[in-house]
Every structure is written in C-alpha cells, then in structure tokens.
Amino acid sequence: MDISGPKPELLDRFAAIVGENHVLRDASDLAPHLVEGRGLYKGSSPMLLKPCSVEEVSAILKLASETGTPIVPQTGNTGLVGGQTPRTGGSDLIVSLERMNRIRDVDPVANVLVADGGAILADVQKAAEAVDRLFPLSLGSEGSCRIGGNLSTNAGGTAVLAYGNTRQLCLGLEVVLPTGEIWDGLRRLKKDNTGYDLRDLFIGAEGTLGIITGAVLKLFPQPVGHQVALAGLNSPADALKLFERASNLCGTALTGFELMPRIGIEFVVRHIEGVRDPLSEPHPWYALIDISTSDSAETASSMVQSLLEQGFEAGLIRDAVIASSVAQQKALWHMRESMSDAQKPEGGSIKHDVSVPVSKIPTFMAEAEQAVLAAMPGARVCAFGHLGDGNIHYNISQPINADMAGDKAAFIGRWREINAIVHGIVLAAGGSISAEHGIGQLKRDELAHIRSPIEMDLMRRIKQAFDPAGIMNPGKVVAIP
Amino acid sequence: MDISGPKPELLDRFAAIVGENHVLRDASDLAPHLVEGRGLYKGSSPMLLKPCSVEEVSAILKLASETGTPIVPQTGNTGLVGGQTPRTGGSDLIVSLERMNRIRDVDPVANVLVADGGAILADVQKAAEAVDRLFPLSLGSEGSCRIGGNLSTNAGGTAVLAYGNTRQLCLGLEVVLPTGEIWDGLRRLKKDNTGYDLRDLFIGAEGTLGIITGAVLKLFPQPVGHQVALAGLNSPADALKLFERASNLCGTALTGFELMPRIGIEFVVRHIEGVRDPLSEPHPWYALIDISTSDSAETASSMVQSLLEQGFEAGLIRDAVIASSVAQQKALWHMRESMSDAQKPEGGSIKHDVSVPVSKIPTFMAEAEQAVLAAMPGARVCAFGHLGDGNIHYNISQPINADMAGDKAAFIGRWREINAIVHGIVLAAGGSISAEHGIGQLKRDELAHIRSPIEMDLMRRIKQAFDPAGIMNPGKVVAIP
Numbered sequence: 001m002d003i004s005g006p007k008p009e010l011l012d013r014f015a016a017i018v019g020e021n022h023v024l025r026d027a028s029d030l031a032p033h034l035v036e037g038r039g040l041y042k043g044s045s046p047m048l049l050k051p052c053s054v055e056e057v058s059a060i061l062k063l064a065s066e067t068g069t070p071i072v073p074q075t076g077n078t079g080l081v082g083g084q085t086p087r088t089g090g091s092d093l094i095v096s097l098e099r100m101n102r103i104r105d106v107d108p109v110a111n112v113l114v115a116d117g118g119a120i121l122a123d124v125q126k127a128a129e130a131v132d133r134l135f136p137l138s139l140g141s142e143g144s145c146r147i148g149g150n151l152s153t154n155a156g157g158t159a160v161l162a163y164g165n166t167r168q169l170c171l172g173l174e175v176v177l178p179t180g181e182i183w184d185g186l187r188r189l190k191k192d193n194t195g196y197d198l199r200d201l202f203i204g205a206e207g208t209l210g211i212i213t214g215a216v217l218k219l220f221p222q223p224v225g226h227q228v229a230l231a232g233l234n235s236p237a238d239a240l241k242l243f244e245r246a247s248n249l250c251g252t253a254l255t256g257f258e259l260m261p262r263i264g265i266e267f268v269v270r271h272i273e274g275v276r277d278p279l280s281e282p283h284p285w286y287a288l289i290d291i292s293t294s295d296s297a298e299t300a301s302s303m304v305q306s307l308l309e310q311g312f313e314a315g316l317i318r319d320a321v322i323a324s325s326v327a328q329q330k331a332l333w334h335m336r337e338s339m340s341d342a343q344k345p346e347g348g349s350i351k352h353d354v355s356v357p358v359s360k361i362p363t364f365m366a367e368a369e370q371a372v373l374a375a376m377p378g379a380r381v382c383a384f385g386h387l388g389d390g391n392i393h394y395n396i397s398q399p400i401n402a403d404m405a406g407d408k409a410a411f412i413g414r415w416r417e418i419n420a421i422v423h424g425i426v427l428a429a430g431g432s433i434s435a436e437h438g439i440g441q442l443k444r445d446e447l448a449h450i451r452s453p454i455e456m457d458l459m460r461r462i463k464q465a466f467d468p469a470g471i472m473n474p475g476k477v478v479a480i481p
Numbered sequence: 482m483d484i485s486g487p488k489p490e491l492l493d494r495f496a497a498i499v500g501e502n503h504v505l506r507d508a509s510d511l512a513p514h515l516v517e518g519r520g521l522y523k524g525s526s527p528m529l530l531k532p533c534s535v536e537e538v539s540a541i542l543k544l545a546s547e548t549g550t551p552i553v554p555q556t557g558n559t560g561l562v563g564g565q566t567p568r569t570g571g572s573d574l575i576v577s578l579e580r581m582n583r584i585r586d587v588d589p590v591a592n593v594l595v596a597d598g599g600a601i602l603a604d605v606q607k608a609a610e611a612v613d614r615l616f617p618l619s620l621g622s623e624g625s626c627r628i629g630g631n632l633s634t635n636a637g638g639t640a641v642l643a644y645g646n647t648r649q650l651c652l653g654l655e656v657v658l659p660t661g662e663i664w665d666g667l668r669r670l671k672k673d674n675t676g677y678d679l680r681d682l683f684i685g686a687e688g689t690l691g692i693i694t695g696a697v698l699k700l701f702p703q704p705v706g707h708q709v710a711l712a713g714l715n716s717p718a719d720a721l722k723l724f725e726r727a728s729n730l731c732g733t734a735l736t737g738f739e740l741m742p743r744i745g746i747e748f749v750v751r752h753i754e755g756v757r758d759p760l761s762e763p764h765p766w767y768a769l770i771d772i773s774t775s776d777s778a779e780t781a782s783s784m785v786q787s788l789l790e791q792g793f794e795a796g797l798i799r800d801a802v803i804a805s806s807v808a809q810q811k812a813l814w815h816m817r818e819s820m821s822d823a824q825k826p827e828g829g830s831i832k833h834d835v836s837v838p839v840s841k842i843p844t845f846m847a848e849a850e851q852a853v854l855a856a857m858p859g860a861r862v863c864a865f866g867h868l869g870d871g872n873i874h875y876n877i878s879q880p881i882n883a884d885m886a887g888d889k890a891a892f893i894g895r896w897r898e899i900n901a902i903v904h905g906i907v908l909a910a911g912g913s914i915s916a917e918h919g920i921g922q923l924k925r926d927e928l929a930h931i932r933s934p935i936e937m938d939l940m941r942r943i944k945q946a947f948d949p950a951g952i953m954n955p956g957k958v959v960a961i962p
Contacts (some may be wrong), residue, residue, distance in 0.1 A: 109725065109840040154674050165672065168649070181935045188838045191646065191872045192913035193635050193685055194920060194928055195958060196940045200681035204674055221729050244590065248702050251775025252733040294732025295784055303776055357669045359590040390591075391672045432673035439675060447675055454662045458947070459677045465942035477676060 005046050005091030006069050014049055014069075014093060017059045022099065024048040033074060033094055036085045038351075041441055043086030045072070048094040054174060054182055054213045060095055061211065062180025065469040071095055071178075072473050073207040075118055075146035079153060080353070081440030083206040087475050097148050100213060103127045111219040112171060112188045117148025117212045124217065133219035136163035140337050148212040154204035156436030158333070161388040162255040162292070163220065165436070167203045174214035175202050178467035188216050201462065206438050207473040209466045223255075223292035225300030228329040229308060231320040232283025236387075237362040238316045239287050243387055245310050246289060250303050256290030257388035258336050259361075264382045267342035267397075268335050275335055279319050287387070288336050339384050343397050346380070348411040350418045352394035354426045355435035361387060364429050371421050372396060376414065391435040394422055419446070439477045448479065486527050486572030487550050495530055495550075495574060498540045503580065505529040514555060514575055517566045519832075522922055524567030526553070529575040535655060535663055535694045541576055542692065543661025546950040552576055552659075553954050554688040556599055556630035559622040561834070562921030564634065564687040568956050578629050581694060584608045592700040593652060593669045598629025598693045605698065614700035617644035621818050629693040635685035637917030639814070642869040643736040643773070644701065646917070648684045655695035656683050659948035669697050682943065687919050688954040690947045704736075704773035706781030709810040710789060712801040713764025717868075718843040719797045720768050724869055726791050727770060731784050737771030738869035739817050740842075745863045748823035748878075749816050756816055760800050768868070769817050820865050824878050827861070829892040831899045833875035835907045836916035842868060848906045853877060856902055857895065872916040875903055900927070920958045929960065 006014075015023045024030050025047050034043050051057045064071045072092040074084045086092040097118030104114040108131040115124055121142040128135040137150060139157035149155075151173070155166045163169065172187035185199055202209055233239050236259060243257050262284055268275050289307065293299040304322055311317035323329040343349045356364045369381050378399030385392040396418060398411040423433045427450060439447050448456055459478045466472075470480055487495075496504045505511050506528055516523045532538045545552045551573040555565045567573040578599030585595040589612040596605055602623040609616040618631060620638035630636075632654070636647045644650065653668035666680055683690055714720050717740060724738050743765055749756050770788065774780040785803055792798035804810040824830045837845045850862050859880030866873040877899060879892040904914045908931060920928050929937055940959045947953075951961055 107838070107840060109721075110838040112838070156672055156674075160672065165674075167678075177935070177939075183935055183939065184933065185936070187913070188911055189836050189913050189916070190839075190870045191637055191641065191836045191867075191916040193637075193646075193915050193917055194913055194924075195685075195932070195936075196690075196943055197648075197678075197681045197685050198936070198939055200678045204676075204678050209677075221732055223732075240590075249776060251702055251704075253776070295730060295734070295780065299776065299780060355670050355672045357588070357591040357593070358671075359588060386672075389671045430669055432668070432670050432675055434674045435670070435672040436674055443675075451676070452665065454658070454664055455666070455676075455679070458658075458664065458679055461946035462677055462943065465946045466939070 006067070006093070010067055010069065011047055013063060014047065014060060017063070018049050018051050018056055022050040022052070033077060033096070034086060036077065036079060036082055038080060041082035041085040041088065043088050043092070044090060045086040045092050045094050048096055050096050050099045052099045054176060057095065057176045057211055057213055058180045058182050061176050061178055064093070064471045065179050068469055068471065069093060070471050070474050073097070073211045075149035076120070076141065076144045078141040078145040079149065079440060080437045081434070081442040083153065083438055083440030083473070083476050084149065085441070095211065097146060097213070101146070104214065106131055108133050108219065110188060113217045113219055114186065114214065115147050115217060116214055117146065119147045121145050121147060121150060128219050132222055134222050135169070135217060135219055137166055137169055147215055147217070151203050151212050151215055152205060152207045153438045156386070156389070156391065158256055158386070160386060161257060162252050167200060169218050170199065170203060170215055171218060172216035173199050173202055173212055175210040175212050177210045178469060178472040186214055186216050204438070206440060206477050208463060208477050209472060221294050223294055225293035225297035226329065227291045227300045227304040228323040228332050229289045229304050229320055230278055230332050231287045231289065231308065231311060232279050232281070232318040233285040233287055233316065234318065235285060235362065236365045239285055239387055240358070240361055241314070242287055242311050242316045243358070246307050249307055249310070250291055253291050253293045253300065253303060254388070255292040256288065258288040258385065259387040260286040260288065260336060260339065260384045261382060263380055264339045264342070264384050265335065267346060267382065268338050271342045271345045272338040275338065278321050278332065281319060283318050288332060336384070339382070340393070340395070343382055343395060347398040348408040350396045350412065350415050352419065352422050353435050353437040354394055354422065354431055354433060355389065355391040356426060356429040356431035358388065358390040360429045361390060361392070364425060364431070367425050368394060368422050371425060372418060375418065375421055441476060444475070444477060444479060487548070487574070491548055491550065492528055494544060495528065495541060498544070499530050499532050499537055503531040503533070514558060514577070515567060517558065517560060517563055519561060522563035522566040522569065524569050524573070525571060526567040526573050526575050529577055531577050531580045533580045535657060538576065538657045538692055538694055539661045539663050542657050542659055545574070545952045546660050549950055549952065550574060551952050551955050554578070554692045556627035557601070557622065557625045559626040560630065560634060560921060561918045562915070562923040564919055564921030564954070564957050565630065566922070573955070576692065578627060578694070582627070585695065587612055589614050589700065591669060594698045594700055595667065595695065596628050596698060597695055598627065600628045602626050602628060602631060609700050613703055615703050616650070616698060616700055618647055618650055628696055628698070632684050632693050632696055633686065633688045634919045637867070637870070637872065639737055639867070641867060642738060643733050648681060650699050651680065651684060651696055652699060653697035654680050654683055654693055656691040656693050658691045659950060659953040667695055667697050685919070687921060687958050689944060689958050690953060702775050704775055706774035706778035707810065708772045708781045708785040709804040709813050710770045710785050710801055711759055711813050712768045712770065712789065712792060713760050713799040714766040714768055714797065715799065716766060716843065717846045720766055720868055721839070721842055722795070723768055723792050723797045724839070727788050730788055730791070731772055734772050734774045734781065734784060735869070736773040737769065739769040739866065740868040740873070741767040741769065741817060741820065741865045742863060744861055745820045745865050746816065748827060748863065749819050752823045752826045753819040756819065759802050759813065762800060764799050769813060817865070820863070821874070821876070824863055824876060828879040829889040831877045831893065831896050833900065833903050834916050834918040835875055835903065835912055835914060836870065836872040837907060837910040837912035839869065839871040841910045842871060842873070845906060845910050845912070849875060849903050852902050852906060853899060856899065922957060925956070925958060925960060
C-alpha cells in the first residue's frame with residue numbers, strides 16, 4: 001500500500017472527470033464516508049468522487065488502472081463488514097454512486113425493473129408498487145442502502161425464504177471493470193444459457209471485480225393475502241418442527257419464519273419506543289410467521305389458522321397471536337427488526353452472521369450457548385434470525401456489571417476469541433461464517449483460514465484475471481500477495 | 482489439435498487409473514459415444530474412461546494436464562449442441578461418469594439431496610419422492626440424462642416457471658478442476674456469502690472449466706393439488722394475456738404455461754401413438770396450463786376454474802378442457818413433450834432454442850414467421866415452448882414436396898442461413914440464441930459474433946485461469962487461440 005497516496009496533480013485529473021462540484025476533499029466532508037455503522041473500521045482517503053454516468057465511472061477506473069490508484073466503491077455505506085470502508089492509513093479514492101440513482105425502466109408485463117447501481121432500495125420498492133408489483137428485497141437499511149451495494153454483497157433480509165437472496169432477484173448487470181471497460185450484461189431474460197455466468201460472479205464480489213452501475217431486477221405479483229402471527233415456544237427444536245409444518249402447509253406462501261429469544265423481546269420492550277409484549281406471559285422462544293398468498297386473502301387466513309391449530313395440537317405452541325390489522329402486522333415485524341438496535345443500550349455486543357443447514361439449528365444453538373457461556377460466564381446470548389434460511393444472527397450482549405461502560409472495551413476486545421468459538425461450531429455443522437453480510441475486511445483473514453487452498457487460489461486467479469492492476473477495493477474479500 | 486493423438490503408452494497410463502475393465506477402446510464400443518441425438522456432430526476418440534470415484538477423475542485430469550491430452554466429459558449424452566461430443570477428427574479422451582451414479586444422501590428435513598455427477602435425473606426424482614419430496618427438474622430425457630450434465634448445461638425443462646433452471650436447484654458442488662485438483666464445495670446452505678460464487682461459474686460452463694462429480698440439490702414439498710388444462714386460443718397475443726392473468730391469479734402455484742401451434746398438435750396426433758386431439762374443433766394456438774398447490778387440492782381446482790372462467794369472459798379462450806384424472810394430465814403433457822419427436826416423420830427440421838422477454842413473444846412470433854416464410858416459402862413453422870419463461874423452440878419443418886427424403890439434405894443445408902434470420906430478430910428483441918440448450922459446438926462461433934469483445938475476453942480469461950493447459954472439453958463454448 002502506497003501510504004504517500006496519489007500526487008495532487010493526479011487527484012486533479014480524477015476530479016476533472018466528474019467536475020470539482022462533485023468531489024469531496026475536505027476532511028469534514030469525507031468523514032461520514034470513512035466509517036461504517038458499527039464503528040469497527042475507520043479508513044482514510046484523500047478524495048471522494050461522485051460520477052453521474054457509466055462513462056464517468058469508466059473514465060475513473062481507466063485512470064486508476066493506468067496509475068495504480070486504489071479505488072473503493074461506496075453506495076449506501078450500510079455494509080456490516082467494512083467492505084465499503086477505505087483502508088486504515090491508506091489512500092484509496094472513494095467512488096460514490098449516489099448521483100446514479102435513477103430507475104431507468106419499469107415493465108410490469110415482463111416483470112422487470114432496470115435501475116442504476118446507486119438507486120436506493122426503498123425507491124426501487126416504491127417504483128414496483130406503483131405498477132402493482134413487488135420487489136421483495138427488504139432489510140432494515142432499505143431507506144438508505146443502494147442496489148449496487150445490495151448486489152455486490154448479495155444482501156439477504158427478511159424475504160429470502162420465499163424469494164431468495166439478491167442474487168435470485170437479478171436478471172442482468174451493467175458493470176464497469178477495473179480496466180474501465182464496460183460490460184453491458186443488462187439482459188432481461190429468465191433463460192439464457194450463453195456462456196459463463198459472469199453475472200453471478202460480480203454479484204457478491206463486494207466490489208473487488210468491478211463496479212455495478214446498473215441492474216435488471218425481477219418483479220413479482222403483489223400478494224393478495226397477508227397474515228402475520230407471533231407464537232410463544234419452548235425451544236428452537238419446537239420452532240424447527242413448527243417451521244417444517246409451516247413449510248409443508250404453506251409452500252412458497254410461507255414468506256417469513258423468524259426465531260427470537262425471550263431476552264431479545266425483553267430488550268426490545270425495554271428500549272424501543274412504543275413496543276409492548278404482544279403475549280400475556282413470557283415464553284422462552286418466539287416464532288414470527290409471515291404468510292403471503294397470491295390467489296386470495298382467505299387462503300392466507302386459513303393457512304395461518306391451520307398452522308396455529310396444528311401447532312397447539314402438537315404441543316409446539318404455548319401461546320400465539322395473529323395480527324388483526326396492517327398496523328399490528330407492522331408492529332410484530334418492528335419487534336424483530338429492532339432487535340439489533342435494542343441491544344445497543346445493553347452494552348457491547350459481539351456479533352455473528354452465521355448459517356447452518358436448517359435441520360441443525362437446535363443443536364447449533366445449544367452447543368454455541370454452552371461454549372460461549374463456558375468462555376464468558378454471564379454473557380447474554382441474544383441469538384435471533386431467519387430460522388427458515390438456517391441463518392442466525394448469533395449476537396452476544398456483555399454480562400451485566402456495575403460498570404457497563406468501562407467493561408465494554410474489554411468485552412469487545414474478545415470479539416475474535418468468541419468468533420473463533422462460535423465459528424468452530426458452525427463449521428463443524430457444515431455452516432457458513434457469513435450467511436448474508438459478506439467478507440469485507442472483517443472476515444477476510446478468517447476466510448483464508450477456513451477455505452481450502454484450492455478454493456482461495458481459484459478466487460485469486462479470478463481476481464487477477466479481472467483486475468490485473470489490483471486497484472479494485474483492495475484488501476477486501478481476498479488478499480492478493 | 483494434435484490429430485496424431487496420444488501414444489499407446491499414454492493411453493495405457495490413463496487406462497491403468499480406472500482399470501482395463503472400465504475402458505472402451507473398440508470402435509464399435511465407442512461408436513454410441515461419438516454421436517449426439519440429432520446427428521449433427523460425429524467425433525472421434527481413441528478411448529473412453531469410466532472412473533468410479535472423484536479420486537480417479539482427479540488422477541485422469543492431472544495426467545491429462547501434465548501431458549496436454551484433451552478430455553471431453555460425458556454423462557447421459559443427451560445434449561443438443563454437441564457439447565458432449567468429441568471433436569471431429571480429433572483424439573479427445575472421453576471421461577464418462579456413468580459409474581458414478583449414486584445418491585449419496587437425502588435429508589427431507591433440510592430439503593437437500595446429494596448425488597454423484599453421474600446420477601440419472603429420474604433416479605434423483607425417485608429418491609426425492611421416496612421421502613415425500615419433489616426434485617422439480619423435469620425434461621424429456623430424464624430417464625437417461627445425468628445430474629452432472631444437467632448442471633453443466635444449466636438444463637431448463639418444464640418446471641422452470643415455478644422452480645427455476647437447474648442453477649436455481651443447486652446449493653453446492655464438488656468439481657475436479659482441469660489440473661486434477663478437487664474443489665469440495667458441497668455446501669448445503671441456502672445462505673452463504675463467503676467469497677466469489679464459484680458454484681455458478683461451473684454451472685453452465687459445459688464441462689470446459691472442470692468436471693462436476695457431485696452436487697447438493699434442493700428438494701421441495703410435494704404439491705398437494707395438481708391441475709392441468711388445455712385451452713384453444715386465437716393467437717400468441719391472447720396466450721400472453723392469459724399467461725398474465727394466470728400469473729396474477731396463481732403466483733408461484735403456476736407451474737407450467739406452454740404454448741403450442743395447431744400444426745404441432747396435428748403432427749403429434751398424426752405420428753405419436755395413442756394421442757388424440759382433446760378438443761372437438763381445431764384452434765390456431767393452444768396453451769397447456771399446469772397448476773400445483775401446496776396447501777390443498779381445492780385451491781388448485783378453484784384456481785384452474787377461475788382462470789378458465791376469466792379467459793372465456795375476456796374472450797381469450799375459444800375452448801378448453803381440464804384433465805379429470807392423473808392419466809389425462811399425463812396425456813396432455815405427453816402431447817407437449819412429443820412435439821419434437823412428432824416432427825421427425827415430417828422431414829427435416831431446423832431448430833432454434835431462443836428466448837425473448839416474455840412481453841415480446843407475440844411480436845417475435847409474427848416477425849420470425851414472416852421472415853422465415855419470405856426466405857423459404859412453404860416452410861412449416863412449428864414453434865412451441867415455455868411461454869411463461871419467454872423460451873420458444875422455434876422449429877421449422879421442411880416444405881411438403883413429392884420427394885421429402887431427397888430434399889431433406891438441401892433443407893438442412895440452410896440451417897445456418899435460417900438461424901441467422903431468426904437469431905437476428907431474437908437479438909433485436911434483447912433475446913438469447915440459446916435459452917436452455919447451451920453453446921457447445923453448435924453455437925460457439927455465433928456466440929463470439931454476437932457478444933461484445935469484452936465479454937468474450939472475460940470468458941477467455943476465466944477459461945485460461947482455470948484450465949491453463951487447455952485440456953478441458955476444448956472447442957466448446959469459447960475458443961482459445
């Protein structure tokens with residue numbers, strides 16, 4: 001890494017591509033772009049560029065490749081693994097797509113929407129709704145995250161169970177390669193077997209193989225029926241059994257099955273304004289069940305009734321409530337979506353974004369809790385997430401002590417140690433250490449440790465084939481010697 | 482291409498890896514492996530090897546890379562673009578996976594099945610049924626095609642509308658790389674964002690980047706309700722309108738929507754034993770509609786009733802029949818699936834496997850017919866296929882003449898000329914020249930012509946990064962200088 005950074009003359013050449021009005025150079029202007037949400041990474045950069053077209057992005061990357069200038073692409077800056085953050089002590093130039101935020105086209109007959117890489121997710125959702133269609137990608141940061149980032153990280157979210165990850169929601173891409181060449185892969189086809197799957201190589205590459213400047217996204221019919229229920233349960237094992245029944249009963253109409261622990265509900269009730277416990281008694285675990293049907297509202301209604309009846313009869317459900325209005329549905333989802341935020345007032349939180357085969361969720365939960373408590377007595381495990389996808393946000397709040405603030409740094413200092421414990425159990429179960437957040441900087445070294453040498457070598461060969469100058473988001477995902 | 486071929490000593494070294502009992506060397510034994518179903522390609526090869534394990538495949542490819550010996554992988558030999566056929570006049574060794582045909586594991590709770598690359602598709606379907614699950618991939622050759630080939634060609638088939646291509650049905654792969662290294666990517670996870678998407682790069686690469694020796698496949702709940710209907714229509718435009726209604730009404734319960742022309746029905750009734758026209762009067766076009774529901778049989782029944790009612794009321798349907806038994810359902814599907822075979826007694830057939838955005842199907846059909854008839858008066862267009870996927874098998878039977886046999890060669894001789902006409906219209910509509918069959922040898926040169934230089938260059942970079950010795954299925958998909 002050249003820590004001296006680009007010369008002023010070179011910076012001016014970059015600035016000239018987008019015009020000085022669309023460049024940030026002052027430390028105070030740059031500051032919000034140098035940190036990510038959790039405060040785990042703080043980078044440095046001499047300049048942020050805001051191109052307004054694929055041609056400007058192309059010119060930037062061409063100059064960067066010619067001059068060996070490292071580039072970090074940034075969209076909504078909501079990533080959770082430091083993938084969008086410039087390197088600490090480095091001089092990466094930031095390329096922000098915030099001005100490339102258009103919806104280029106919406107075709108409700110073909111069920112496709114074409115958007116700029118910098119289009120905000122919520123704007124894409126709204127554009128789909130405007131033509132009576134659904135773009136199902138939905139996550140906490142949807143008001144600020146942008147499609148190029150969602151694609152580059154293959155974002156997950158709350159609708160994966162029925163609709164898949166972002167990867168499954170994309171038909172085509174426009175990508176500027178590290179050399180500045182433009183790949184126009186903006187295809188709108190459901191079926192196209194013509195050569196290697198370049199699209200899926202760029203999706204999830206976290207901006208290390210190029211910058212996604214445009215995408216063709218899939219739209220779906222708006223559901224007609226929608227039901228949301230919350231069930232109190234005894235254990236993750238019962239939650240899994242209930243999930244199996246739900247899956248058999250509802251098929252693809254099962255659009256969400258989220259698992260939450262009692263402590264998570266307590267955190268949310270305690271710290272999130274306006275939230276109250278929807279059930280009269282506390283329960284060890286909770287399942288949030290979301291059902292959407294396309295034929296009629298009655299189908300969703302009868303499905304949720306049947307499922308809860310089956311669950312009660314089988315002794316799987318202790319108590320349950322069905323949301324009786326859209327407001328109540330939103331309130332139940334709000335509890336789930338606030339669970340991360342609700343942990344903040346409880347002190348430090350060591351986080352994991354893991355997945356295991358769904359049938360192994362109960363064993364994983366038991367083994368991980370035992371191991372974590374053995375290493376850190378008093379730690380408060382707040383493990384919740386997308387049970388139906390096998391994806392658990394295995395978060396651990398610090399033990400309760402007199403001096404919460406003073407102990408936070410010491411607690412967070414054990415992040416990697418605790419990660420190693422939890423990830424060891426995940427890997428033994430054939431799981432993933434990053435189910436939906438990606439690798440970025442946070443898990444780069446760990447990835448190289450857990451993957452076979454041949455797999456890492458294949459990734460390096462691809463990286464070098466696509467980015468021979470090594471300028472695209474260096475230091476992320478895969479290290480090039 | 483070294484047409485002298487490998488020396489006998491080298492062939493013996495290859496044979497020693499699998500044992501002489503598992504080698505074919507005689508011309509008569511080799512013959513069925515040197516041609517593909519349509520008879521468009523006939524290759525040559527001195528030897529076919531039948532490894533029984535991933536280690537044997539690894540040893541073969543290691544020796545091949547070290548000695549520069551070209552290898553063509555072959556599974557069911559049912560491909561339609563010459564991808565599995567050794568090169569004409571060449572000396573490629575054939576590696577057949579027919580002995581690697583095991584179902585390794587079935588887990589109905591996690592909804593996964595692990596199979597060898599040589600497992601026959603029908604055996605995979607049966608293994609899923611045995612645990613009350615569905616493996617939805619379904620195509621005409623399912624009794625002989627094998628999973629490794631289905632994955633390598635990203636096979637489509639009749640269930641794509643609801644379940645996606647083979648790509649969407651795979652969670653993980655085991656691949657032997659051209660160097661003989663083994664990539665163990667047999668993951669069972671729905672969510673796993675850990676580095677570049679190698680899986681999807683091997684899927685659809687038609688055996689040019691390695692040999693798929695194992696796969697983790699997704700299973701689904703068996704549908705509870707199933708309805709099949711055939712509707713007589715006036716035009717592809719009406720078929721599209723009916724498809725839109727079906728899609729809105731049924732959502733993901735719409736598991737098939739196939740378009741067929743009158744001439745196709747006539748061919749099938751004339752040439753396929755036991756088939757009779759299910760409707761009392763002829764109609765210009767037909768839609769085969771398949772609905773599967775997971776909640777109850779009644780849902781499917783009410784969906785198909787509502788759809789046909791809507792279609793009649795809107796003037797989209799001329800006449801229709803709902804299959805009243807499983808046997809009738811199979812009979813309706815048999816008509817559709819026999820349409821290719823039924824063309825054979827009608828003389829030569831020039832074929833296309835194209836897709837366009839679904840909203841452009843009617844325009845495409847009209848423009849293509851006009852252009853084909855202008856170039857070849859009297860040609861009989863028999864265009865049918867997966868309307869819901871935008872995928873049409875645009876087949877053209879030769880004109881009726883006194884001397885059908887004599888004219889067949891001349892007719893087939895115009896294959897590339899007619900391809901160019903149809904593909905020109907497809908490409909102008911943003912379509913694909915190979916929706917589900919792949920590139921192989923048949924469309925390799927055309928691919929290089931229609932794709933941008935940068936896209937071809939990216940594919941070549943990947944090919945060279947993965948197969949530096951250039952031994953894996955050379956001459957297919959992408960030509961390396």
